Every structure is written in structure tokens, then in C-alpha cells.
Amino acid sequence: xxxxxxxxxxxxxxxxxxxxxxxxxxxxxxxxxxxxxxxxxxxxxxxxxxxxxxxxxxxxxxxxxxxxxxxxxxxxxxxxxxxxxxxxxxxxxxxxxxxxxxxxxxxxxxxxxxxxxxxxxxxxxxxxxxxxxxxxxxxxxxxxxxxxxxxxxxxxxxxxxxxxxxx
Numbered sequence: 467x468x469x470x471x472x473x474x475x476x477x478x479x480x481x482x483x484x485x486x487x488x489x490x491x492x493x494x495x496x497x498x499x500x501x502x503x504x505x506x507x508x509x510x511x512x513x514x515x516x517x518x519x520x521x522x523x524x525x526x527x528x529x530x531x532x533x534x535x536x537x538x539x540x541x542x543x544x545x546x547x548x549x550x551x552x553x554x555x556x557x558x559x560x561x562x563x564x565x566x567x568x569x570x571x572x573x574x575x576x577x578x579x580x581x582x583x584x585x586x587x588x589x590x591x592x593x594x595x596x597x598x599x600x601x602x603x604x605x606x607x608x609x610x611x612x613x614x615x616x617x618x619x620x621x622x623x624x625x626x627x628x629x630x631x632x633x
Contacts, residue, residue, distance in 0.1 A: 482550075483510045483520040486590055486621065488612035489530020489601030495628055499533050502599050502626050503541070510596055519550055523590050525583075525612075526555035530601035554590050556582040587612040591619050598623045 485506055493499075510520050522538040524531040535551050561579040570580045587608065598616040600623055602609040616623050624631060 481518060483514075483518060484552075484593070484595040485510060485520055485522050486595035486598040486612075486616065487522060487524040487531055487534040487601075488587070488590075488598065488609050488616075489534070490603035490606045490609055491527050491529035492603050493530035493533065493601045496533055496537070498626055498628070499530060499601065500537055502601075502624065502631070503534060503537055506597055506599055506624070507541075521550040521552050523552045523554065523593065523595060525586055525590065525608075526553040527583075527608075530609075534599070552593075554586050556586040558582045583608045584611050588615060591615050591621065595621045597621070600625045602627075 485503075507520065511518065522535060524535050526532070526535070535553065538549055539551050541549060558578045560582075562581065562585060565579060565581050567580050570578050572578055591612070595616070598613070598621050600609055600613050600616075602613070602625065613623050613625065
């Protein structure tokens with residue numbers, strides 16, 4: 467859901483740029499995320515007036531998403547004011563009517579929807595982005611899902627590993 471600040475920015479600037487972040491819940495390397503955000507900012511501001519807003523779109527999951535959102539919100543030095551952030555938390559507690567998977571249960575016995583993460587990823591991609599930063603670790607099933615679908619939608623993806631930019 468787009469926050470009020472992002473809605474205002476979109477009205478003032480019809481060409482608001484969007485930066486999608488996806489990554490492992492186990493990601494902890496803050497310097498790589500900082501460097502990727504800095505480079506993405508420069509890339510997206512290229513050939514644009516400095517006041518073109520860039521909204522950070524993320525899945526609101528712990529790890530890479532949360533680290534990037536915190537850093538982005540604190541980067542008013544890049545933007546002159548607090549840059550817009552658009553979180554898309556997955557609704558793990560409710561299944562969509564189209565869900566066809568078997569019931570899944572947490573350790574505490576409560577039921578959850580295993581399709582919530584992929585559904586959230588598809589919603590973020592459908593909303594559009596100018597660039598996707600990806601921070602996979604190991605198998606990172608949800609991150610890989612988002613990468614595949616972002617590429618299929620024509621969104622350029624910059625993948626980052628623990629050693630820096632991978633692609």
C-alpha cells in the first residue's frame with residue numbers, strides 16, 4: 467500500500483521513479499546495501515532533474531528489505547528531505563480465494579498462507595519499478611521468485627552478493 471507521502475510525490479511529479487528491493491531475511495551486510503542504494507540513486511537520477519522523487523518499494527520482511535528501508539528513510543542527504551518508502555508486507559494470516567495449497571501451520575499451531583510471499587512479490591512487480599536491487603543468500607526462494615518475475619516484467623535487476631555486485 468502506497469503511503470500518503472508517496473501519493474503526494476506522485477501528484478507533484480508525474481514521473482516518480484521506483485526502486486524495488488528484494489532480499490534474504492538472513493541478510494545482515496549493511497555496507498553492501500548502502501553502496502547498492504547509493505549507486506541505484508545515482509543511476510536513477512542520471513539524466514533527470516535532482517528533484518525527481520525515487521520511491522523505495524520493499525516487502526517489509528526482516529533482513530535486506532528492512533535494512534534498505536531504514537537506510538533509505540535516513541538518506542535525506544541524497545534527497546534534501548525524507549525520500550518516499552512504500553512497504554508491501556505479506557499477509558501471512560489470510561489465504562487468497564485463489565490459493566490451492568494444503569494448509570500450513572507454524573510451530574505454535576496457528577495456520578498461515580504459504581502463498582503470501584509470492585503474492586506480495588507479484589503485487590510489487592505489478593506496481594512497476596525502474597530498477598530492482600536483489601540480495602539473495604543461499605537458496606533465497608522468495609528473493610529468487612521476485613528476481614525471476616521482475617526480469618520477466620522487463621525490470622532491470624542488479625544482484626548483490628556478500629562480495630559486492632554479482633550482476
